[in-house]
Amino acid sequence: MKLENLDLNLLTHQLKFETNNTHDSVDNLVMSVNPFENVENYGKFLQLQEIFHKVVDDIYHREDLNRAIPGLAESARHQAVLADMQDLEIVKVDVNELPSIQGDESYGWLYCAEGSNLGAAFLYKEVNKIALDADHGARHLAAHSDGRGKHWREFSQKMNEIEMSEEMRIAAVKGANDAFIYYKKLLRTIFELPEAA
Numbered sequence: 001m002k003l004e005n006l007d008l009n010l011l012t013h014q015l016k017f018e019t020n021n022t023h024d025s026v027d028n029l030v031m032s033v034n035p036f037e038n039v040e041n042y043g044k045f046l047q048l049q050e051i052f053h054k055v056v057d058d059i060y061h062r063e064d065l066n067r068a069i070p071g072l073a074e075s076a077r078h079q080a081v082l083a084d085m086q087d088l089e090i091v092k093v094d095v096n097e098l099p100s101i102q103g104d105e106s107y108g109w110l111y112c113a114e115g116s117n118l119g120a121a122f123l124y125k126e127v128n129k130i131a132l133d134a135d136h137g138a139r140h141l142a143a144h145s146d147g148r149g150k151h152w153r154e155f156s157q158k159m160n161e162i163e164m165s166e167e168m169r170i171a172a173v174k175g176a177n178d179a180f181i182y183y184k185k186l187l188r189t190i191f192e193l194p195e196a197a
Contacts, residue, residue, distance in 0.1 A: 036126035060110070084140055104164070108178070
């Protein structure tokens with residue numbers, strides 16, 4: 001959806017609007033390291049994904065969010081990433097300290113994590129080129145059983161129905177931007193790229 005068509009009264013639209021530049025920079029950085037060129041590069045991508053999905057895993061299992069968004073816990077993908085790593089014998093990267101996600105910032109992190117599954121349609125096609133799929137090595141990139149588009153629409157509707165104050169929305173936007181920034185930092189570390197200027 002184009003930015004000019006967004007309804008900023010809807011939380012997911014506000015998050016998209018407020019994080020547009022950061023999100024695009026993540027996409028560009030990911031593709032710059034050619035993560036699907038070969039299994040070695042993809043292994044590093046899995047190490048990156050494992051840490052990010054470990055960070056957000058607790059959010060997916062929060063009771064209040066599962067009441068607001070039924071079935072949310074089943075959408076968590078950390079276990080799928082671990083299974084993909086096991087398939088390919090990829091070792092986890094140890095991180096000294098994971099970010100502590102506070103309060104309403106969780107909504108922003110969740111938005112990024114769920115949005116990445118919608119955007120993974122292209123990534124899944126790319127990983128198929130190195131003979132990986134939903135049964136071996138690329139479980140976490142596979143579409144939701146309801147289909148990517150339908151699942152995202154239902155998730156977005158439930159997110160947008162949550163009553164939020166202006167302060168909560170500000171925190172959610174901060175969380176989303178923090179999530180994208182953290183992902184880029186992790187990527188630079190794992191793929192041994194220089195820090196951004």
